[in-house]
Amino acid sequence: MTYLRHPPKALLVSLRDPFMDSDRVMPPMGVMALHSYLLNLGIESRIENNFDIDNVEQYCDFNCICISCMTPQKYQAYEILHAVKRTCPDIRVVIGGPHASYYLEECITQPFDFIVKGDGELALEEILTGRAELKRVMERPVSEQQMNTFPLPYREKDFLNQYEFVFQGVRASTLLTSKGCPMSCTFCEDARTKVRMYTPEYVGRQIADIKAAGYQGVMFFDDVMTLSKKRVRDLTREIIKHDILFRCFGHARTMTDDIADMLRDAGCIETGVGMETGSQRILDAVHKKTTIDQNKEYVLMCNARGIRVKAFFILGLPGENEETIAETEKFLQFLMEKTVVGHDGKMIQNDFDMTVFFPYSGTEIRRKMDAGEGDIDLMFVDNPDLRYGFYKGVQGSSEVVIRTNRMSAELLRENQVRLLSTYKAKPST
Numbered sequence: 057m058t059y060l061r062h063p064p065k066a067l068l069v070s071l072r073d074p075f076m077d078s079d080r081v082m083p084p085m086g087v088m089a090l091h092s093y094l095l096n097l098g099i100e101s102r103i104e105n106n107f108d109i110d111n112v113e114q115y116c117d118f119n120c121i122c123i124s125c126m127t128p129q130k131y132q133a134y135e136i137l138h139a140v141k142r143t144c145p146d147i148r149v150v151i152g153g154p155h156a157s158y159y160l161e162e163c164i165t166q167p168f169d170f171i172v173k174g175d176g177e178l179a180l181e182e183i184l185t186g187r188a189e190l191k192r193v194m195e196r197p198v199s200e201q202q203m204n205t206f207p208l209p210y211r212e213k214d215f216l217n218q219y220e221f222v223f224q225g226v227r228a229s230t231l232l233t234s235k236g237c238p239m240s241c242t243f244c245e246d247a248r249t250k251v252r253m254y255t256p257e258y259v260g261r262q263i264a265d266i267k268a269a270g271y272q273g274v275m276f277f278d279d280v281m282t283l284s285k286k287r288v289r290d291l292t293r294e295i296i297k298h299d300i301l302f303r304c305f306g307h308a309r310t311m312t313d314d315i316a317d318m319l320r321d322a323g324c325i326e327t328g329v330g331m332e333t334g335s336q337r338i339l340d341a342v343h344k345k346t347t348i349d350q351n352k353e354y355v356l357m358c359n360a361r362g363i364r365v366k367a368f369f370i371l372g373l374p375g376e377n378e379e380t381i382a383e384t385e386k387f388l389q390f391l392m393e394k395t396v397v398g399h400d401g402k403m404i405q406n407d408f409d410m411t412v413f414f415p416y417s418g419t420e421i422r423r424k425m426d427a428g429e430g431d432i433d434l435m436f437v438d439n440p441d442l443r444y445g446f447y448k449g450v451q452g453s454s455e456v457v458i459r460t461n462r463m464s465a466e467l468l469r470e471n472q473v474r475l476l477s478t479y480k481a482k483p484s485t
């Protein structure tokens with residue numbers, strides 16, 4: 057393995073999302089964390105969130121270009137890789153992020169110098185300093201103890217203010233309180249991944265940084281913030297010190313009156329929740345481990361405390377048919393007939409979003425489809441690995457590459473469009 061010339065100088069590339077209405081909504085938290093980590097080591101580092109493929113020469117002073125890639129961005133990552141190799145062949149190019157973890161074999165076929173699975177901090181440190189024996193595929197997990205000693209993610213005001221996320225008129229930025237998810241949902245690549253939690257103090261310091269950058273709200277982006285009453289108590293005791301409004305994700309199986317009270321008292325005005333479907337049969341089939349009654353109770357508990365619910369649904373899960381879509385529509389009617397008093401005193405509806413299932417390589421459903429296991433009612437209509445793989449594109453569009461025995465790809469797409477146009481509040485905030 058050829059080592060980098062020294063001193064190391066890293067360009068951290070946050071890719072664009074041209075298939076979305078706007079890719080300046082959620083800041084690249086992983087890249088921001090890596091940037092701070094490298095700077096703390098004394099390594100020169102820069103974030104590039106608008107890579108100029110037509111002027112690659114401007115990056116030739118860097119000796120390592122590190123690309124953080126989600127699967128829908130893969131073609132952009134490959135284009136940058138080949139442009140760099142043509143123009144500045146001595147630069148080492150690294151790919152990391154979810155695509156490198158779940159599509160490793162595909163990444164290996166591309167001429168990346170290094171492929172980082174999972175956490176990037178320790179792997180990049182080794183790549184850039186040459187302090188350890190290097191392999192092309194690197195996996196250097198970070199412990200919970202270690203990640204709570206790392207510097208806070210980079211949140212310089214001018215950089216952060218390029219991104220604009222708003223809920224209920226509140227301008228917010230994103231923050232993780234944990235990594236990993238213990239749930240076993242078969243449609244999710246992150247299912248059954250090790251949970252590592254940031255301390256409340258570490259979370260509080262990040263909230264302070266977000267407020268200092270001029271934001272009035274926080275979007276807690278991780279899935280497991282509300283998985284236990286103790287964890288919610290510890291976090292909300294810290295959050296309440298910062299006098300900030302927030303949105304977080306909840307889970308119908310763990311939401312209780314006590315948890316809902318703590319969230320409200322700490323400034324929660326909205327929760328996102330993966331409800332997936334109105335069909336109990338499909339919930340059971342994908343190992344969601346929730347019930348329709350729990351999902352309804354979640355809505356009622358939150359709404360009773362003035363917390364708006366934004367539910368997320370997936371059409372095209374195994375077994376989808378006309379009856380299960382009718383059940384989902386019935387649940388949407390229940391959800392969207394509810395209103396709450398918003399933080400500004402105005403009445404607002406609940407909200408929802410809806411996509412069509414895309415069989416990412418790291419999901420249990422995809423594993424079964426590839427293995428030809430007969431107990432799964434889902435079939436390909438196109439090769440998903442040759443598509444972008446975005447869940448939600450411009451004006452809510454989805455790439456539909458699957459069908460069930462009773463629902464064609466066209467019918468799935470038509471029902472997604474129909475349900476969104478019929479029930480989604482306009483305008484949605």
